[in-house]
Amino acid sequence: MARPARPAGEFQLIEAFVRALPTAGEGVRLGPGDDAALLEAPRRQQLVATVDAVVAGVHFDRRFTPGDIGWKALAVNLSDLAAMGARPLWALVALIVPPGTAAARLRGVAAGLGGCARRHGLAVVGGNVSRGGQLSLTVTVVGAVPRGEALRRDGARPGDLVLVSGTLGDAALGLLPRAAAALTRRQRRPEPRLALGQALRRIATAAIDLSDGLAQDLGHLCAASGVSATLRLADLPRSRAGRAAAARLADPWGPALSGGEDYELCVTVPPSRRVAAQRAAAGAGVALTVVGEVGRGRGVQVLGPDGRARPAGPGHDHLAPRRRGPPF
Amino acid sequence: MARPARPAGEFQLIEAFVRALPTAGEGVRLGPGDDAALLEAPRRQQLVATVDAVVAGVHFDRRFTPGDIGWKALAVNLSDLAAMGARPLWALVALIVPPGTAAARLRGVAAGLGGCARRHGLAVVGGNVSRGGQLSLTVTVVGAVPRGEALRRDGARPGDLVLVSGTLGDAALGLLPRAAAALTRRQRRPEPRLALGQALRRIATAAIDLSDGLAQDLGHLCAASGVSATLRLADLPRSRAGRAAAARLADPWGPALSGGEDYELCVTVPPSRRVAAQRAAAGAGVALTVVGEVGRGRGVQVLGPDGRARPAGPGHDHLAPRRRGPPF
Numbered sequence A, B: 001m002a003r004p005a006r007p008a009g010e011f012q013l014i015e016a017f018v019r020a021l022p023t024a025g026e027g028v029r030l031g032p033g034d035d036a037a038l039l040e041a042p043r044r045q046q047l048v049a050t051v052d053a054v055v056a057g058v059h060f061d062r063r064f065t066p067g068d069i070g071w072k073a074l075a076v077n078l079s080d081l082a083a084m085g086a087r088p089l090w091a092l093v094a095l096i097v098p099p100g101t102a103a104a105r106l107r108g109v110a111a112g113l114g115g116c117a118r119r120h121g122l123a124v125v126g127g128n129v130s131r132g133g134q135l136s137l138t139v140t141v142v143g144a145v146p147r148g149e150a151l152r153r154d155g156a157r158p159g160d161l162v163l164v165s166g167t168l169g170d171a172a173l174g175l176l177p178r179a180a181a182a183l184t185r186r187q188r189r190p191e192p193r194l195a196l197g198q199a200l201r202r203i204a205t206a207a208i209d210l211s212d213g214l215a216q217d218l219g220h221l222c223a224a225s226g227v228s229a230t231l232r233l234a235d236l237p238r239s240r241a242g243r244a245a246a247a248r249l250a251d252p253w254g255p256a257l258s259g260g261e262d263y264e265l266c267v268t269v270p271p272s273r274r275v276a277a278q279r280a281a282a283g284a285g286v287a288l289t290v291v292g293e294v295g296r297g298r299g300v301q302v303l304g305p306d307g308r309a310r311p312a313g314p315g316h317d318h319l320a321p322r323r324r325g326p327p328f
Helices: A010-019 A066-084 A103-119 A181-188 A194-199 A214-225 A240-246 A254-258 A271-283 B010-019 B066-083 B103-119 B181-188 B194-199 B214-225 B240-246 B254-258 B271-283
Strands: A028-030 A037-039 A045-055 A087-097 A123-131 A136-146 A161-165 A206-209 A228-232 A265-269 A288-295 A299-303 B028-030 B037-039 B045-055 B087-097 B123-131 B136-146 B161-165 B206-209 B228-232 B265-269 B288-295 B299-303
Touching: A010 A103, A010 A123, A037 A087, A037 A123, A045 A066, A045 B087, A045 B123, A045 B136, A066 A087, A066 A103, A066 A136, A066 A181, A066 A194, A066 A206, A087 A103, A087 A194, A087 B045, A087 B136, A103 A123, A103 A136, A123 B045, A136 B045, A136 B087, A136 B136, A161 A271, A181 A240, A194 A271, A206 A214, A214 A228, A214 A254, A214 A265, A214 A288, A214 A299, A240 A254, A265 A271, A271 A288, B010 B103, B010 B123, B037 B087, B037 B123, B045 B066, B066 B087, B066 B103, B066 B136, B066 B181, B066 B194, B066 B206, B087 B103, B087 B194, B103 B123, B103 B136, B161 B271, B181 B240, B194 B271, B206 B214, B214 B228, B214 B254, B214 B265, B214 B288, B214 B299, B240 B254, B265 B271, B271 B288
Parallel strands: A087 A123, A228 A299, B087 B123, B228 B299
Antiparallel strands: A028 A037, A037 B045, A045 A136, A045 B037, A087 A136, A161 A265, A161 A288, A206 A265, A228 A288, B028 B037, B045 B136, B087 B136, B161 B265, B161 B288, B206 B265, B228 B288
């Protein structure tokens, strides 16, 4: 067992890290610096909390700048809040840092994390630094939602429409060699759909964010709701850059169907609420496309462009690494 | 960059892990299984939140059973809540697991974590599993404290007494070869002083938990409060086993003064409140011993058994690894 002495400058390093982060905000009575943060929950709201880690060599590689790493570590968590219809309040950050990591690298991570936090108006209220063999960031976020209005996975009903936000497959395609900048950016700097999630409260019957790919994540939503779903491949929204990159693949629909890490939202909506949902999405600045329907039974069926069923399994693991670990 | 396919059985492994944990409790509207947990904060209370990680080879080694690892990962966090005077409500747990880790090992970690959670009445409301080269557990805990009553580091005033709970040095001595079971237990299964912290609200002027050793942690408290402190070595409370083990060392006071990981509380109390503090501690089932005084100025001065000042620096890094990373 290594027994690291406390290296000179460690506290200074932490101070520099914290200085790059917004530490004040709504409900923050005491931020970093004591044994724990002291927080005031907003009245008549419920809290929403989740945790996720990003690990070097698993969730990011040398193509990620330090800023990308920090941004993504927070963004993947905020995507979970988006899927619950919550607005973000606070984050706590635990770093594991290999000995000898350059101070500039950590400052870069902090700058990316801080940039994402500022963009979405949340405060980093606490954290921790440990030594270890591999850089990792574990982020816990807490948000708020009006009581009883949280979006959940378990409310989809037969007859509901299945809709997805934005475009699919871009993040997975962003891992390919010589990928277009529009694609690598979606891989490294995902934009959690927070405004959309909040706009869909009281409209959507169920929601999940797309970390593992639409086929798999919609499968989780269906399992939680006790329903099945049918997806139409030809209706999956794809970006121009995504279509161009996918056209060179053996299965051009693979990234949109099963590529992970798009961090878009997949929601179910009764047909009578489709227009309301799409108006709400337009107000949040993002497209919301009908891609299928909810049915009775279980499982996800995928209809190819020819209208015939095709296997829905992942099948594209080379393009669809599970970057964010599975939650529990 | 490794691109792990999702191994068969991974979700089953997570299910087994979660089954060993208490997931229901006060304020828990939706526990593990959705994108995030849905929680209701207690009325008229403030929330207290902190995060800590334990990493293989740094914070635990082969002498730790899987149950010890899970217990300690939660206990070190609860110690931070204790230092704030908070009662625990919820935890979120992020695991990084090396490929090939035996399922039984993870079940053991869960059993230890669950045991500590049940003992202290908190619910594990969410989590995450990622792959990585080194086992680590990052735990975020949230507790509650009546509004305005949290203990903080920054309230100590010149003239206050310095008191510590329990006995000091045992956990560091528990790392020595052939250490007594009473000492190894304090190293591997620390008992956070939650009842004591709550009992000292409205009595103590400041508090901190002892993770890095009394000299260093009291130094943090003094820095936050803008005061100095004097410690009397001869007054530091030590267990019978601790005294026996330390007697064989070149500096028999080293572990009590600078050994880390006791997870006792160090508090400051005006002299007029000493009796109230010690009665409250007795009610919480733990001794609370006066070990020094707060003064003007800055820094921590240590008086040896002969009444003469001695250097307060760590000086015992071989016995005092920083097991819990520094918070920010």
